Amino acid sequence: MLPLAALADPEPLGMQASPRDLPAYAITPASWLIGTATSLVPRQGETFLEIGEQFDLGYNEVIAANRNSDPWIPKREEPLVIPSRWLVPDAPRDGLVLNIPEMRLYYFRDHGSRVITVPVGLGREDWKTPQGSFRVRGKTVNPTWVIPETIRKERIQENGFSEHSIPGGSPDNPLGKYRLELTLPTYGLHGSNKEWGVGMLVSHGCLRLYNEDIATLFPMIEVGTAGAFVYQPVKVGKHNGRVLVEVHDDIYGFEPALYKTAMQLIAKRGWSAEVDPELLEATIEARTGVPTDVGWVAGPTATAN
Numbered sequence: 001m002l003p004l005a006a007l008a009d010p011e012p013l014g015m016q017a018s019p020r021d022l023p024a025y026a027i028t029p030a031s032w033l034i035g036t037a038t039s040l041v042p043r044q045g046e047t048f049l050e051i052g053e054q055f056d057l058g059y060n061e062v063i064a065a066n067r068n069s070d071p072w073i074p075k076r077e078e079p080l081v082i083p084s085r086w087l088v089p090d091a092p093r094d095g096l097v098l099n100i101p102e103m104r105l106y107y108f109r110d111h112g113s114r115v116i117t118v119p120v121g122l123g124r125e126d127w128k129t130p131q132g133s134f135r136v137r138g139k140t141v142n143p144t145w146v147i148p149e150t151i152r153k154e155r156i157q158e159n160g161f162s163e164h165s166i167p168g169g170s171p172d173n174p175l176g177k178y179r180l181e182l183t184l185p186t187y188g189l190h191g192s193n194k195e196w197g198v199g200m201l202v203s204h205g206c207l208r209l210y211n212e213d214i215a216t217l218f219p220m221i222e223v224g225t226a227g228a229f230v231y232q233p234v235k236v237g238k239h240n241g242r243v244l245v246e247v248h249d250d251i252y253g254f255e256p257a258l259y260k261t262a263m264q265l266i267a268k269r270g271w272s273a274e275v276d277p278e279l280l281e282a283t284i285e286a287r288t289g290v291p292t293d294v295g296w297v298a299g300p301t302a303t304a305n
Helices: 050-055 060-066 149-161 211-220 258-268 277-286
Strands: 032-035 038-040 080-082 085-087 095-099 104-109 114-119 134-140 178-182 188-190 202-203 226-230 234-239 242-247
Touching: 032 114, 050 060, 060 080, 085 234, 085 242, 104 134, 104 211, 114 211, 178 211, 234 258, 242 258, 242 277, 258 277
Parallel strands: 095 226
Antiparallel strands: 032 085, 038 080, 095 104, 104 114, 134 178, 134 226, 178 188, 234 242
């Protein structure tokens, strides 16, 4: 849980941020794993929020990979895990794919041969980001936020704010400088005036990106690009012939039996005999968000596929 005091008066984080150099990982139809995990000994005073922004990770990802460390005063006696390694979601490798419980967006390009991935902030518990397919229907620089009536009533009740809209470029505009509008009504991908929300459930359903990330993606993603919001707290794949499982918190409570879900996904791919049930159970329990080898320590090794 993020202390309210830490969010009461956040530092301005630069809606005019420069584009970030985002790697485009090469993949094939038979590959699942992308990225490279690393570690970091935090500097004095460095928090998980700052580490997340530095490595293009969501707050949730840094927390999950380092559950035994204080996010505000991280341990300096041992390195932190930087979880910059992922299994791609089980979805068509075409356009944009958001895995909701992971709070991470994947952009498949060049006919699915390359993928870019960035963290996002999502809808809070009472404004759940929905599942479904969509297309990008428009792109706007410095969008005006026309406040939906339901949100406006909430703002009036909680803070006395009565505006009907907030102009583009205003530091009070939560959309940032760039917005991609979607065919899902009222939903979009955009920057933020409060970048600490990346990797948290803080929005009214839309996807909030680091301003550096949306600045990079905005010119790449064309109107008409296809996409999907999926809900996969458990992802499975293979690397070098070994079964990997990646587990995230079931943030909306849609998949309470994660072990059962994992076993079904593994069985669907015909890999059940290659998995050590005890390692799988421990991986489900830990929910680190890190791809983890759950194969037998000794035994037949399957051909990579």
